[in-house]
Amino acid sequence: MADSKTKSNQTQSPEEILATVVNHALDGNDVPLNTLDNKVIKAKAKAMIVRINKGTAERPEMPTNSTQVETTTSAPSAYTRKDFTSDQAVRWCPGCGDYSILAQTQKVFPDLGRKKEDFVFVSGIGCSSRFPYYMDTFGFHTIHGRAPAVATGVKLANPDLSVWVVTGDGDSLSIGGNHTIHMLRRNLDLNVMLFNNRIYGLTKGQYSPTSEVGKVTKSTPMGSLDGPFNPLSLALGAGATFVSRTLDKESKHMQDIINQSYNHKGTSFIEIYQNCNIFNDGAFSSLTDRDTKSDTVLLLEDGQPMVFGAEKNKGIRLDGNIPKVFEFGDKLNIDDALVHDKKDYIIASLLANMTYNPDFPDPLGVFYAIDMPTYEDLIVDQINDAIKKKPKGSVQQLLDSGDNWVVK
């Protein structure tokens, strides 16, 4: 979604250009690569990135004369991406969407303006849940499905930390479904990144609770029978105060959502459509293919009409209380499009319900965001109230309380 184009830098040799875009891409900025006008270097660069990720090639030196590409608007900070990169080799399959999510996170974090030791990443089990090992922050790779509960304990024990939950569709919606809904209803100030690849990656490709009906996998050779969860409807139903969706390939969009999530006080739920190119390749291709995505993706912006299409000539409107897709023409135009209001639960629900509906584009962005007291603040308030009423006593007073008597 970059609007700048990277011209082959006149002062750089092809090798230097290659090294520059590869380094940028590995550091999470794939704009220079994607917008490179030299097709040969572009192809070479992509191949090199795959090899580096696999571990079969070395990362090239960054040329000293490399083009600087501005990709964020945040003020520069003392941290760089490196500060959030651990020394552990990343082990996802080459081409996995998880790489981009890691890259965007490492891109955004230096500029959040928070001390790095205050970040904690908590994950469950799955390919996605390996994430904390790669972030040079405090991290805890726990057990399958339980990350929300572990994170709850982290946040309650120290509300000053910035706590991030990384989870997969199986981890958070199947084995950990219960913890997910209860975390959301409590509204602790947590950030949840749900990597939804609509498959079980780590266990090699069984269908998941977000797989479409009829999904043929090893465990469902004749097709799956049970319909999928709609994660965002579930989150809204569970009382989430921040509900959003982004896509692995949309780097800048994802960066923006991560930023907004961080700035929301309360549980921020981010569903990230993530391609598992090994077991469910192309699950979101219609949303990422250049040819189709303008018709299949609805980019949400708060306060803006819901408009999409290559020509920006389609919109969502309400017919009574039924949402409809319409094309701008004589009778209806942009003024008839529904205006997004992230504080409106009804709108958020309508948007979430478009998810599996082929008649609608898939919305990306912040569906819903409202302010509500957080659970940890309420707990601390109660403790402070209790201390006010009963001055913070000592346990000795407690032991001595009640009926007692002295034996001489």
Place this chain on the structure above:
Amino acid sequence: MSRATQQVEEVVIRFAGDSGDGMQLTGGRFTDTTAIVGNDLSTLPDFPAEIRAPAGSLAGVSAFQIKFSSKDIHTPGDTPDVLVAMNPAALQVHQKEVKPGGTIICNANAFTPKNLKLAGYETNPLEDKTLDDYFTLYSIEMGKMVTLACEGLDLSSKIVDRSKNLYALGLLFWIYDRPLQPTKDWLEVKFGKKPELVEANVRSLEAGYNYGDTTEIFTTRYKVDKANLPPGKYRNIMGNNALSMGLAAAAEKSKLGMFFGGYPITPASDILHTLSAWKHLGIKTFQAEDEIAGITSVIGAAFTGGLGVTATSGPGIALKSEAMGLAVIAELPLVVINVQRGGPSTGLPTKTEQSDLLQAMYCRNGEAPLPVLASSTPGDCFFAAYEACRIAVKYMTPVVLLTDGYLANGSEPWQIPALKDLPDFKVKFADKSNISDGQFMAYLRNKDTLARPWAIPGTKGLEHRIGGIEKEDVTGNVNYDPDNHHHMVKTREQKVKNIANEFDPTEIFGKKSGDLLILSWGGTMGACRSAAEALQDEKFKVSHLNLRWLNPFPNDLGEILIKFKNVLIPEINNGQLIKMIRAEYLVDAKGLNLVRGKPISSDDIQHTVKEMIG
């Protein structure tokens, strides 16, 4: 009127009635007054599993037993001297356990045809003389008496009738010469907002007392002298309450913030309730969505530097098992409390049992050793809880503390400890790099304890990752190397074993060698001690050893065991400690395994010992 007063050493009373008759309250009041009078005592509540079984039914009978004495005692007694039966069902259920020649006091008004039928009586036992040959029977119209006593009060007859338990209590206070004032004070606090209710209960209490005093039905009063307890300040305490205080004491002494995560389950819920009421101590409690979230939230808090505690019963432990394994491999300090109840599955939720020892020891996947200790009396739950916290933090490990339904709800007079006398509990979080190149090694161990450093989020420069995948020793990085795994399995085992190095020499009650050693753990301690005392009085060469720690065993246990010709292990399970002892020491120990949902009696143990060596 002067009446004979007979001096007795100890008395066992059982209050039994319908769930709605307030028997737990009656027993509790009798207990508190008895404690204040200075007797040693031990109590055993016995609740039905149903909250409100049909009135008058056998399933709805609730009971409370107290033994009090002028001597040092260890159990709530086996056979009651006195049974107070508030209805026919209570009589039916409990009469067979009353000591031959004992006393039975019944509320005659409840012996209606309907209630008699519900209890399975064809004729009224209060009238058909079937009891008279064996017991001294007092049939008193308590319902009628309280109605008379409360005449003129603006209360419904139903409410007035409910105070008949206070009538029974008053009568027993008279018989055993106990003051009414503590109960009156208590009623004032409890029902203060409803003065009419206070009045009704006080009148009933006094009516019962006066009935004993003025009628000549009771020819004798009994006097139980003060027990000769060590000097100090005392209170009466129940196990779950003592345990909660032990946790609070650990939090205060360690200066760690306490985080308790749990999910309600009988008989552990009172720990959650108690701690939740102590917010003024800064304690954070979290009622989680299930037991798994209970323990995993605690693991999160432990990672963050909190004193993490969770409490449950057997079914909850089953759910927590996977997470306990995580705490083992992540080497995080937390305390997992199992207030054991009858199993398997839902089993006997309100009854006591000791059948989760092997679950605590082995019910995790992989080699996942962790320290296991047990408390042995209600008051001891305090010290066991404190010790569990201290060891967890010192060795960076989850610790399992086993108590049981009998300890949790039972009570005893308790010498109030001084916090300053408890063992030191200093905690130091890692605050800087622990190797020369400025890095932080999350699994670089303390040489003596093998504990790893506790580096908590928010500490600059110590960012690190842990998790459930095997760790490389020292660095804590993910590692699949076969030799490293073997090394880590051995290291985790050794770390638990090292705890035994700080135990005091094991105490033996009696001689260090002899014909038989009674070996016990947990709530069976009291019955075993009583049995040993009685047997020693009869000159049997019997000693008693109670194990505080089940894992690791004390280093000197093996040498002790071989000095006895026989080892007897009484347990309320099908033989669990005995399996561990036999496996570890190859001694031919014998078991006494009675799994009836209630404590093993001292008589049962004495009988078995005599069969073995008599």
